[in-house]
Amino acid sequence: MTATPTLALEVLRAPRVHRADAAFVVSLGVVALMTLAAVFAPWIAPYDPDQVDLSAVYSGPTAAHWLGTDALGRDLLSRMIFGARTALLGPLIVVVSSTILGILLGLLAGWRGGWIDAVLGRVFDVVFAFPALLIAIMAVALFGKGLVAPVIAMSIAYAPFVARLTRSLVTSERSRPYVSAYRVQGFSGGWIATRRVLPNVTPIVGAQSTLNFGYVLAELAALSFLGLGVQAPTADWGAMINEAQAGLLGGHFLPAIVPAVAVVIVVVAVNVIGEEVSDRIGGGIPA
Amino acid sequence: MTLLDISDYTLDLPDGTRLLDGVSLTVAVGETVGLVGESGSGKSLTARSVLGMQPRGATTGGSVRLDGREVLGAPAGDLLAVRRSSAGMVFQDPRAGINPMRTIGDHLTETLRLVDGRSKSDAEARAVELLRAVRLPRPEDHLRQYPHELSGGMLQRVMIAGALTSSPRLLICDEPTTALDVTTQAEIISVLGEQRATRGMGMLFITHDLNLAASICDRVYVMNAGRVEEEGDARRVFRNPQAAYTRRLVAATPTIASIGPLGPVVIGEATDAASAPRSVVELPRAVDAEAPMLDVRSIAKTYHLHGKPPVRAVVDASIEIPLGSALAVVGESGSGKSTLARMIVGLESADTGEILVDGVVRTAMPRRRAERLAHSRSVQMVFQDPYLSLDPRISAGRAIEDTLRLHSTLTSRDARTRVLDLLEQVGLGERHATAVPRTLSGGQRQRVAIARALAVEPDVLVMDEATSALDVSVQAQVLDLVAGIRRERGLTVLFISHDLAVVRRVCEQTVVMRSGEIVERGATATLLERPRHPYTRLLLDSVPRPDWDLDALAAIDRTEGVPA
Numbered sequence: 105m106t107a108t109p110t111l112a113l114e115v116l117r118a119p120r121v122h123r124a125d126a127a128f129v130v131s132l133g134v135v136a137l138m139t140l141a142a143v144f145a146p147w148i149a150p151y152d153p154d155q156v157d158l159s160a161v162y163s164g165p166t167a168a169h170w171l172g173t174d175a176l177g178r179d180l181l182s183r184m185i186f187g188a189r190t191a192l193l194g195p196l197i198v199v200v201s202s203t204i205l206g207i208l209l210g211l212l213a214g215w216r217g218g219w220i221d222a223v224l225g226r227v228f229d230v231v232f233a234f235p236a237l238l239i240a241i242m243a244v245a246l247f248g249k250g251l252v253a254p255v256i257a258m259s260i261a262y263a264p265f266v267a268r269l270t271r272s273l274v275t276s277e278r279s280r281p282y283v284s285a286y287r288v289q290g291f292s293g294g295w296i297a298t299r300r301v302l303p304n305v306t307p308i309v310g311a312q313s314t315l316n317f318g319y320v321l322a323e324l325a326a327l328s329f330l331g332l333g334v335q336a337p338t339a340d341w342g343a344m345i346n347e348a349q350a351g352l353l354g355g356h357f358l359p360a361i362v363p364a365v366a367v368v369i370v371v372v373a374v375n376v377i378g379e380e381v382s383d384r385i386g387g388g389i390p391a
Numbered sequence: 392m393t394l395l396d397i398s399d400y401t402l403d404l405p406d407g408t409r410l411l412d413g414v415s416l417t418v419a420v421g422e423t424v425g426l427v428g429e430s431g432s433g434k435s436l437t438a439r440s441v442l443g444m445q446p447r448g449a450t451t452g453g454s455v456r457l458d459g460r461e462v463l464g465a466p467a468g469d470l471l472a473v474r475r476s477s478a479g480m481v482f483q484d485p486r487a488g489i490n491p492m493r494t495i496g497d498h499l500t501e502t503l504r505l506v507d508g509r510s511k512s513d514a515e516a517r518a519v520e521l522l523r524a525v526r527l528p529r530p531e532d533h534l535r536q537y538p539h540e541l542s543g544g545m546l547q548r549v550m551i552a553g554a555l556t557s558s559p560r561l562l563i564c565d566e567p568t569t570a571l572d573v574t575t576q577a578e579i580i581s582v583l584g585e586q587r588a589t590r591g592m593g594m595l596f597i598t599h600d601l602n603l604a605a606s607i608c609d610r611v612y613v614m615n616a617g618r619v620e621e622e623g624d625a626r627r628v629f630r631n632p633q634a635a636y637t638r639r640l641v642a643a644t645p646t647i648a649s650i651g652p653l654g655p656v657v658i659g660e661a662t663d664a665a666s667a668p669r670s671v672v673e674l675p676r677a678v679d680a681e682a683p684m685l686d687v688r689s690i691a692k693t694y695h696l697h698g699k700p701p702v703r704a705v706v707d708a709s710i711e712i713p714l715g716s717a718l719a720v721v722g723e724s725g726s727g728k729s730t731l732a733r734m735i736v737g738l739e740s741a742d743t744g745e746i747l748v749d750g751v752v753r754t755a756m757p758r759r760r761a762e763r764l765a766h767s768r769s770v771q772m773v774f775q776d777p778y779l780s781l782d783p784r785i786s787a788g789r790a791i792e793d794t795l796r797l798h799s800t801l802t803s804r805d806a807r808t809r810v811l812d813l814l815e816q817v818g819l820g821e822r823h824a825t826a827v828p829r830t831l832s833g834g835q836r837q838r839v840a841i842a843r844a845l846a847v848e849p850d851v852l853v854m855d856e857a858t859s860a861l862d863v864s865v866q867a868q869v870l871d872l873v874a875g876i877r878r879e880r881g882l883t884v885l886f887i888s889h890d891l892a893v894v895r896r897v898c899e900q901t902v903v904m905r906s907g908e909i910v911e912r913g914a915t916a917t918l919l920e921r922p923r924h925p926y927t928r929l930l931l932d933s934v935p936r937p938d939w940d941l942d943a944l945a946a947i948d949r950t951e952g953v954p955a
Contacts, residue, residue, distance in 0.1 A: 281780040285840070288736045289794045289847065290767030292760065304784055 128380045131373035138370060142188040151179035153186040153339040162356045174344075174359040175351055184362060186339040190328075191370065194255055195320040201259040203313040206266025207306065213267065214274030215297045221271070228264035236261035237323050244332045251334055254327050262316050269312055273305040311385040315378035318371040325367050341367055392420045394561050394593040395441060400453035400463075402436065402445065402617075410436055410446075412617045413453070418561060418593040423584075425608035425625060426597045429640070429862040433617040434597050438563050441595070442478055443470035458560060475506055479554030483566040485546040489538045495522075495549050496534030502556050521552040525582050544575035548582060555586060561593045562586075569599070572723035573889065577933040580607055599862065601644045602892075605629035606935035613637045626937050643867035645892035647919055647934055682750055683711035684883040685718075685735070685770075685851045690744030690754075692730055704730040706907040707744075712851070712900070715881035719894040719915065721930070722904035728887045731904070732855045735885065736772045749850050764798060771849035775856035777836035781828040787814070787839040788824030794846045813842040817872060834865035838872065845876065855887045870896055891934055895919055903927050 141148060150170075157177035164172045171180035213224040231239075236258050243257035244250075277283065278301065286296045327333035328342030336343060341363035348360035395418040402411040411433050418424045428434040439445070440455055443462055455462045458477050462470070482488050489498055496518060503514035515534060522530035525548040538546055547567060554562060564583065568576035584607060587594045598604050604611050608625040613634065621634040632638045687710045694702040705727040712718045722728045733739040735746055740756045747753065748769040757766040774780035781790060791810045795801060801809065811821055817838040828836055837857060844852055854873070858866040870893065876882055886898050894901055895915055902912040903926065911924040922928045 281774045281776060282782045284733075284738055285772070285774060285780045285843075286782075287738060288767060288770075288772045289843070290757075290763040290797055291793075292763065300782055300785070304782070 127376050131376040131380075134369060134373040135377060138188050138192065141185045142192050145185045145189060149179075149182035149185045151182040153178060153182045154337050155179070162351065162354070162359075164358070171362055172358050174348060175356075180359055180362060183339040183344060184341070184366060187341045187344060187363065187366075190251065190334050190338070190340045191321060191325065191367075194251055194324045195317045197255050198258045198262060198320045198324075199313055199317050202262035202316065203266050203310060205259065206263040206313075207270050207302070207309055209263065210267035210270025210309075211274055211297060211302055211305075214271040215278060215293070215301070217275075224267070224271075228267060231261060231264045234261070236320075237326060240323065240327055241330075241332060244327075249332055249335055251324075254324065254333055258320055258323065262320065265316065266309060266313055270305060270309050273308060274301055277301050277304060307385045308382075311378070311382035314381055315375060317378060318374040321374065322367060322371050394418050394420050394422075394458060395595065396454075396456045397437065397441070398454050398456075400437070400440065400455055401451065402440070403450045403452075404446065405448040405450070410449075410617050411440075414614070414617070414619055415453075416612050416619065416622070418595055420560070420593055421587070421591045422610070423587060423594045423596060423608045425604035425611035426595060426614060427599065427601055427604045427611050427640075428614035429599060429864065431616075432614040434614045435565055437614070438480075438565055438595055438597050441561070441563060442474055442480060475557050477559060478561040478563060479557060479559035480563040480565065481547070481551050481554050481567045483569050485543060485550045485570075486538065488550060489546065491538050493537075494534065495536050495538070495541070498549065499534070499553055499556065502553075506557070517556070518552070521555055522549070524555070524586065525549075525552045526578075527552075542575075544571050544578060547571065547575075547579055551579070551582060551586070555590075558590070559592065561595065563595045563597070565597045566599065568603070573891075574723065574929060574933045576603075576935075580935070583607075600935065601629060601641060601863075602646060602937075603935040605937045606939040613640065629937060639864060643864040645863075645867075645870075645890070645896050647892050647895055647931065647936070684714040684716075684749055685710070685712040685885060686745075686747040686750075687711070687731075687735065688745040688747070690731075690734060690741040690746060692727075692734060692739065692742050703907050705734070705741075708904070708907070708909050709744075710885075710902060710909070710912075712883050712885060714883055715877070716900065717877065717884040717886055717898040719886045719888060719898035719901040720904055721888060721891060721894055721901055723889060723930075725906070726904040727907035728904050729855055730907075732772065732853050732885065732887050735851075736770045736853055737766045768798065768847050768849060770851045770853060771844035771847060772853040772855060773837070773840050773844050773857040776860045777833055777840050778828070778860070780840055781836055783828055786825050786827050787819070787831065787842075790839065791843045791846050794843055798847050809846075813846055814839075816845070816876070817842045818868075832865075833861050834868060837861060837865075837869055841869075841872065841876075849882075851883045851885060853885045853887070856889065857886075858893060859888065859890065866893070873897065891919065891930060903930065 160173050160177045163169050169179050173179055213221040239261045240254035240257045243253040247253040283296055325342030328340045329346045334340035334343050344363040345360050351359055398415045400411055400414045403409050414437050426434045441457055451463050499518035500514035503509045503517055519530040522533055527533055527548055568579050596608055605625050611625045611628050612619050613621045615636045620636045621628055632641050689707045689709050691707055692705040694704055708731055720728045734741045737756050741754055745754050753766055753769055757763040788810050791813055792806050795806050795809055814823055819838055858869050888894050898915050901915040901918050902909045905926050911927045922931055
């Protein structure tokens with residue numbers, strides 16, 4: 105009887121699996137916590153986020169204000185909780201709409217091929233040439249400050265990523281025998297594309313799209329930081345960092361660092377989740 | 392002298408699944424031993440174990456001794472030594488085993504330079520020698536070619552040359568000819584036999600093809616579900632199988648029954664009535680000889696690719712199939728037989744010529760809804776690979792129901808009754824209706840594909856290599872099913888195949904295609920017994936059978952100039 109030394113391999117392999125799972129679970133926890141905070145903000149937040157209290161400016165962490173207050177004496181924790189709303193809502197809208205737009209364009213390009221594919225491909229190239237942030241800034245310049253114009257602009261800027269992936273999946277799917285089988289049975293091309301091929305590629309594309317969430321979140325925060333996105337006095341993480349700049353010189357770090365760290369943590373968490381999900385669904389297609 | 396001695400070898404996966412259960416086999420010096428079985432029987436696993444390639448985490452028991460040395464549990468360094476000097480291996484798919492970015496020369500000289508420490512010119516001289524040994528026509532030129540420039544058969548010879556670089560004492564061949572055409576298979580087999588004889592190697596030959604094993608092996612081991620079911624002299628096992636499993640396998644294996652002057656080789660027909668060639672199909676209706684059900688009149692198709700000479704896939708092909716009859720189109724890969732099928736079902740358009748089904752012109756690819764439905768009601772198709780021709784997300788019942796409801800205005804309840812009806816006709820039940828393809832076996836999937844094709848009650852059924860991806864026993868079941876359906880409904884069948892033995896079992900008429908042209912046509916039995924065209928004769932001679940004369944075949948190869 106010969107025992108192969110495979111038990112050791114099993115043991116070596118085990119912790120890695122657990123680590124990946126742990127990061128995934130923690131990330132899920134972070135995003136769940138943030139979502140709860142966003143949804144139930146008015147009930148959770150200890151103060152009105154816009155309530156100015158000039159008697160308690162830059163209080164630092166106290167029993168009354170766990171994270172301290174800002175230059176106007178507004179409670180930092182409450183502003184963080186309310187800020188989670190715009191931080192989540194913007195990227196969510198961008199990801200959902202860019203995915204829908206991208207899938208439709210990608211399906212059109214991949215299924216029809218020919219000149220439609222060629223034209224759409226060049227259009228994607230042009231959009232790719234501009235950074236999403238730049239497109240968002242141009243939208244602000246044209247349509248004014250606020251969240252609406254940048255969100256629409258970024259939905260368009262991110263659609264080509266989704267469209268390219270969809271196109272390549274649809275192209276390979278189209279050449280499979282099951283599609284020929286549908287044709288032989290008499291189904292129309294449109295029916296096969298929308299009712300059969302589309303549902304087969306959507307899970308993979310959807311999983312890949314979740315990876316965009318983090319980038320969009322960071323970029324929208326950057327836009328607000330530049331003063332082009334969410335406008336004061338609405339609580340928003342990017343805008344909060346901007347407002348807290350003056351305080352940094354006076355040694356008041358918390359009002360700037362807390363939202364900055366929050367952005368980093370959430371972006372990392374969202375990326376971990378996105379990668380894990382696309383690994384499980386998409387079979388590891390790189391982004 | 393015993394070269395390889397596997398005794399009471401067991402292999403378990405970490406989850407407790409026993410994949411190999413007490414396998415024992417021996418290979419002597421200079422002996423060719425066949426390892427025969429269907430997919431999942433453990434034949435490849437057994438052979439790979441000789442080179443220490445067990446699945447990760449497997450627990451093994453028993454012993455595998457090569458040249459007197461124990462391989463199981465041997466340290467990695469010893470295993471490398473075994474692979475370097477004692478045993479070589481040739482795999483099924485040559486294209487998967489070679490780096491497409493490097494030349495044939497790189498592939499062959501790498502081991503010679505790195506392991507044997509030969510100089511570059513010395514290694515190249517040796518590589519040329521090896522390429523000449525496997526009968527490649529221009530060894531010096533091939534060294535500078537890339538894998539994509541060679542055909543599958545040529546590349547498999549390169550892989551054999553690669554396995555021979557280390558002058559192994561045992562050559563393990565894992566289905567080395569399964570992916571190749573029958574004439575190419577014959578060439579590869581003859582190269583392998585020649586090398587085994589001149590080098591005095593032992594050879595362990597893994598195959599699912601009993602005919603092939605009986606043709607080239609001294610002894611065979613028949614494996615099923617991780618056990619050796621039977622062992623013995625190759626021809627004895629083939630002609631007079633003892634174990635119940637082997638008897639079933641032999642009965643299910645189609646043969647060309649009788650060929651040329653060699654006289655009939657009757658195999659296993661007495662044991663199983665189902666294996667008898669069903670050349671006579673009784674029809675419920677009288678055959679109308681005047682108007683053929685499928686009438687293809689001199690169609691042609693040429694593909695124009697960018698920067699390459701045009702490919703004439705089908706040249707002036709005409710076929711007629713009377714109502715209720717079955718016609719086989721036989722040919723090797725690239726003969727245009729699949730293009731012909733795709734034109735008939737409307738997946739491709741013909742450049743010239745006409746296709747009539749039941750007297751109605753069906754030449755053009757259907758565009759509008761009415762055309763599409765009419766075309767699909769006249770011709771249906773069953774595809775080669777049931778793993779790819781079913782939508783992975785759609786259950787068997789749903790797939791059939793979709794087709795039914797496209798073609799009729801059945802209520803969903805009526806449609807469901809009809810679905811169960813159809814599934815029953817192909818030997819499946821209610822529980823299969825909700826199953827997605829992933830959970831069905833290959834044979835079950837092909838049954839679903841057949842049921843779906845029959846759902847629209849087509850005039851003609853085209854089967855494009857419909858059984859070539861299946862194990863022989865499953866293939867026999869599917870062929871019987873098709874024969875049964877033909878008896879009941881008088882279905883007209885166009886059967887595309889590369890396998891002459893299968894054709895004999897299914898079709899009354901056969902046409903032989905080569906490079907897009909039909910070179911011979913006639914009644915199947917006559918054509919197989921008295922082939923007139925030299926290409927038909929070559930095809931027939933290339934089919935493995937127990938009294939195979941490979942030297943004579945090699946002579947034909949060279950004189951006829953078979954296209955690569």
